[in-house]
Amino acid sequence: MHDQCxxxxxHGISACFLGSGQPDNRVEGKAMAGMYKIIYVCPETVLRLMEPLKKLAEKPGIALFAIDEVHCVSKWGHDFRPDYRKLSVLRQNFCSSKLKFLEHDIPLMALTATATLPVREDILKSLKMSGHTVVVLTSFFRPNLRFNLELHR
Structure with missing residues (x-):
């Protein structure tokens, strides 16, 4: 998260990360005051920040929740982490039926490069994704990644 920030x-985009690795204890307050365009938050911290995030959703607003490495949600995934599985609270708490100031539910995007069919099904169920959820599958081929090998004899 730190490298991404x-x-x-x-590129002139204000971003921060919140979690146990954040050395500056003022960053969380600044983030909840809306001072960053992008906020990276580890799952454990999301669960702790539910009420401040609701205030942030009202003003200035939250455009999207993106969960990276979402295979960690699944009990069938190779990196299962219990706090990831609890991220369904985002779907439950940031919907227009709960927060009346929202015109629509805050979108939730789930990203992973390693999800088998059972893992994808478990992710959809665990995060309480709607029946209208679009699942996009792409190739593992990544043209931006290159490997160079040198043979030494």
Missing amino acids: LKLAK
Whole structure:
């Protein structure tokens, strides 16, 4: 998360990360005051920040929740983490039926490169994704990744 924030800063985009690795204890307050365009938050911290996040959703607003490495949600995934599984609270708490100031539910995007069919089904169920959820599958081929091998004899 820290590396992603540094890269965004180089492009003039204000970003921060919240979690146990954050050395500056003022960053969380600034984030909840809406001072960053992008906030990276570990699952454990999301669960702790439910009420401040609701206030942030009202003003200035939250455009999207993106869960990276979402295979960690699944009990069938190779990196299962219990706090990931609890992220269904995002779906439950950030919907227009709960927060009357919202015109629509805050979208939830789930991203992973390693989800078998049972893992994908478990993710959809665990995160309480709607029947209208679009699942996009792409190739593992990534043209931006390159490997160079040098043979030494």
